[in-house]
Amino acid sequence: MKEMQKDTQDASHYGEFGGQYIPEGLMNELNNVADAYNKYKDDPDFLKELHDLLNNYANRPSLLYYADKMTKDLGGAKIYLKREDLNHTGAHKINNVIGQALIAKRMGKTRLIAETGAGQHGVATATIAALFGMECEIFMGKIDTDRQKLNVYRMELLGAKVHPVTSGSMVLKDAVNAALQNWASRIDNTFYVLGSAVGPYPFPEMVHDFQSVISKESKAQILKAEGRLPDTVVACVGGGSNAIGSFAKYIDDKDVELIGVEAGGKGVDTDQTAATMERGTVGIFHGMKSLFLQNSDGQIDQVYSISAGLDYPGVGPEHARLAELKRAKYVGITDDEAVDAFEYIAKTEGIIAAIESCHAIAYVMKLAPTMRKDQIIICTVSGRGDKDVASIAKYRGVDIDD
Amino acid sequence: MTNLKEVFADKKVFIPFVVADDPDVETTVQSILTLAENGADIIELGVPFSDPVADGPVIQKADLRAFAAGVNRNVIFEIVEKVREISDVPIIFDTYLNIPFKYGYDKFCQKCQELNVAGLVIPDAPIEEQAELKPFADKYGIDLIPTVAPTSAGRIEKLAQAAEGFIYVISIFGAAGVSDELATQQLQATVQQIRSVSDVPIVTATEEVEKAAGLVDGILIENAVVKIIAAGGDVQKNLKEYAVNIKNNLAIKA
Numbered sequence: 001m002k003e004m005q006k007d008t009q010d011a012s013h014y015g016e017f018g019g020q021y022i023p024e025g026l027m028n029e030l031n032n033v034a035d036a037y038n039k040y041k042d043d044p045d046f047l048k049e050l051h052d053l054l055n056n057y058a059n060r061p062s063l064l065y066y067a068d069k070m071t072k073d074l075g076g077a078k079i080y081l082k083r084e085d086l087n088h089t090g091a092h093k094i095n096n097v098i099g100q101a102l103i104a105k106r107m108g109k110t111r112l113i114a115e116t117g118a119g120q121h122g123v124a125t126a127t128i129a130a131l132f133g134m135e136c137e138i139f140m141g142k143i144d145t146d147r148q149k150l151n152v153y154r155m156e157l158l159g160a161k162v163h164p165v166t167s168g169s170m171v172l173k174d175a176v177n178a179a180l181q182n183w184a185s186r187i188d189n190t191f192y193v194l195g196s197a198v199g200p201y202p203f204p205e206m207v208h209d210f211q212s213v214i215s216k217e218s219k220a221q222i223l224k225a226e227g228r229l230p231d232t233v234v235a236c237v238g239g240g241s242n243a244i245g246s247f248a249k250y251i252d253d254k255d256v257e258l259i260g261v262e263a264g265g266k267g268v269d270t271d272q273t274a275a276t277m278e279r280g281t282v283g284i285f286h287g288m289k290s291l292f293l294q295n296s297d298g299q300i301d302q303v304y305s306i307s308a309g310l311d312y313p314g315v316g317p318e319h320a321r322l323a324e325l326k327r328a329k330y331v332g333i334t335d336d337e338a339v340d341a342f343e344y345i346a347k348t349e350g351i352i353a354a355i356e357s358c359h360a361i362a363y364v365m366k367l368a369p370t371m372r373k374d375q376i377i378i379c380t381v382s383g384r385g386d387k388d389v390a391s392i393a394k395y396r397g398v399d400i401d402d
Numbered sequence: 403m404t405n406l407k408e409v410f411a412d413k414k415v416f417i418p419f420v421v422a423d424d425p426d427v428e429t430t431v432q433s434i435l436t437l438a439e440n441g442a443d444i445i446e447l448g449v450p451f452s453d454p455v456a457d458g459p460v461i462q463k464a465d466l467r468a469f470a471a472g473v474n475r476n477v478i479f480e481i482v483e484k485v486r487e488i489s490d491v492p493i494i495f496d497t498y499l500n501i502p503f504k505y506g507y508d509k510f511c512q513k514c515q516e517l518n519v520a521g522l523v524i525p526d527a528p529i530e531e532q533a534e535l536k537p538f539a540d541k542y543g544i545d546l547i548p549t550v551a552p553t554s555a556g557r558i559e560k561l562a563q564a565a566e567g568f569i570y571v572i573s574i575f576g577a578a579g580v581s582d583e584l585a586t587q588q589l590q591a592t593v594q595q596i597r598s599v600s601d602v603p604i605v606t607a608t609e610e611v612e613k614a615a616g617l618v619d620g621i622l623i624e625n626a627v628v629k630i631i632a633a634g635g636d637v638q639k640n641l642k643e644y645a646v647n648i649k650n651n652l653a654i655k656a
Contacts, residue, residue: 021499023456023525024561025551025572167462168453177455184456187553284500284526285453297474298504299452 012201015324017317020200022287026180029187034202036107041209046102053098054213057131058088060095062214064221064378069348070368077231077371079364082218082380084242085353089127091120091383092214092242097193099210101128104191111135111186114193115179117144117172117238118309118356119151120383121195126160136160139178141171144308151387169302172238172312176286196239197316200287204316211245218378219249226376232257232367235380236360237277237330238310240319242382247328257329260319261363263305263356264332272304276315277323277330283314290317306335306395307388309356337362339395342385354383355391406520406545406567409443409492410603414652415568415620416441417605418627418645419496421448421464422481423473425631431484433631436638438491441649446523446622449478449497456498456525460625464632475505482517494521494547494567499535507538514544521545521567529564550596552588562600568620569596571606586613593617611651621652 012018020030040046054060063083071079084092097114104112112129113136116122122138129136138155142164145152155162168174176199183192197207215233222230233250235243237260250256266272273279273293280291285300293301293313305311322328333341338355341362346352353361357380364379371377385392393400409415418437422430434445450465450473457465482493495514502510502522514522522544527535532546539546545567550558552573562569573589593604605620614621630640 019531020528021526021531022528023551024528024549024557025456025553027528027530028553028555028557167459173453177453180455184553284498284503286455287526292500294500294504296504298500299469300500 014317014321016282017288017290017320018201018204019289020287021284021289022200023184025184026187030200030202032107033103036103037202037206040103040106046106050099050102054095058094058098059086060213061217061221062086064218064225066225067349070345073348074365074368076368076373077375077377078373079368080222080225080230080376080378081351082214082246082378084214085351085357085381085384089120089124090386091124091354092211092245092380093121093124093195093383094127095213095245096195096207096210096241097121097124097128100191100193100206101132101134104134104193105132107191109134109189109191111137111190112193113137113139113179113182113190114195115139115172115175116195117141117175117312118307118354119144119148119155119387120309120354122160122162123151123154123158125193126155126158129160130158137182138162139165139175139182141169141175142166143170144172144175147391148308148387172308173286173300196241196312197244197318198239198286198288198290198314204288204318207241208244208248208318211241212248214242214245214380215247215249218246222376222378229253229256230376230378231371232259232377234259234261234360234364234367234377236261236310236356236382237315237319238263238274238312238356239314240316242380244316244318246380247322251322251327258322258327259363260328260330261360262330262332263307263310263359264334265304265306267334268332273332274303274305274311274313275332276313277319278332280315285314288317290314290320306338306391307355307359309354310359331363333359333362335395339392341365342388342392351381352385352389353381354385355388357382358385406444406492406494407603410568410619413443414615415443415603415605416645416648416652417444417446417620417622418442419446419448419622419624420631421450421461421468421628422478423450423468423471424464424628425467426471427477427481427484429631429637430481432638433641434485434491435489436641437627437645438489440642440645442491442645443620444492444494446494446496447478447482449475449495449501451498451501454498458625460628464628467632475501479513479517482519486517490518492520493518494523495519496523499524499527499531502535507535511538511542511544515542519544521547523547523549523570525549529561550592552585552592558592558595559599562596562602565600565602568603568605569600570622571596571604571618573606573608586617589614589617611648612654615652621648623648
């Protein structure tokens, strides 16, 4: 957490959060990954290859688009959209996947595995595996494979094998369990490309670093466009990878308000929610100490959101720390509000944004009118919404099947 | 530190694994008693967790049956209390760190001491992350039993030296209970390394008892016992036959 004051007990922790709570069978490999990451993260050859791929393959830098119509319509702060949806494969996920896959290659690994919820991280991993000529297997909850069939097919087109996970609640957390188990059995040739800012050290740090390209760019772009930093940065939070990337380079700029938007599902105060920061308590799960939705016995709750990418019962440890330090604020948006935002941004700005991102948009729709016209919001559109069109239609009772 | 190590003094130790409340309290209590009466030296009682990342499908399914039965920590403690009315067979808990963390390490370890639970196997608490639990385990004399994996190269000495009670050596790559086939060479090499730095007893999980018994001090039976309970019918009769058979095989090697 380079941007925050160093008050951590060691490199693997963010205050009391973080750590490496993982079976012994993975400890050496985790340490190998950490060693490799620390060896290469400042290595000029590594950085050159990373930047080359980001700029010439993934289509970076992504636009910082001034949403003039939204701004006028909402009648408050100026709204800028950081267009991660314009990246190759259609989401911010590619930033991190390129970085981790380059580490994997340098470690001599020939096989990439990944978990995925909505499918965007799986698609990104399958894409880079194809590009690098690596074997690829993706673990995805059975329920998610059903609601994100298009992305399953994309992954298969890219040459990946998709495993529908039928254990537990058959969603993202179960896909993580399955991927961890598979990794433990194949560490000789396999690198686990973790998709969010979660899991044991060094994953939260790697994901932070590889996603920080979002805020690095947006900072330069807003300084060029407006001559000053934004007042507020808004991003959706599931595990928290796009949010940590959107926040990273602003963490030390205390006047910039950071807001993470969680999936409130049917309501933050209902049992059909994924609002970890608001409802969660400290626990230990998926290799990290962080905030989790869990019962008083310590059993992890089944969570709910219309968005497969956000229905994760935990959040990355750095977010838990940012909330504890009150450096970032976390709010919930319901399915209804997110679907309204999905339709609003499509009609107002001609952008079909991912339902995950529309949680952030929905909050901006509430926030902007309360701010002055000379104030600035940057909202990250973390992915494109093609994958969600069928879900939205279904939510609205529209039958779009042939 | 408990006297768990002493169980290994004069015999090859048999440790069956039973999931608490699978499929109900009475079956679990009776199964523990049956196993103890027929040769089990230590009982490893699985405390179900919603997301058992280190367990294979047989144990995962047993956990689901326990959840269907309404298992919670009070039920786990009730099971041990009922066993303690009749038997003082050594019991260890196998669970994930969030369970004691959420209950409070102090309270959890105190409860273990009250129930005469001798040790804890916690797969997601590698030695690097045991510092938060260890002071409470020490305070109440509960052994933290470490795991050594085939991928533990370079860590074995550290793990063995920190070991209390016994050390659990996994001979296969991946989650527990995925494969029951014994990787003999792997096991032999690991055992040699441990023995060179520590005299702590060594246990491995396998159903190939005769093959493993010459190498290690104790055998952990995971899937087989869980499967016998899952199959239903005359569970206690089947458990008795199984336990007697295992014990006989081990006795030959003792």
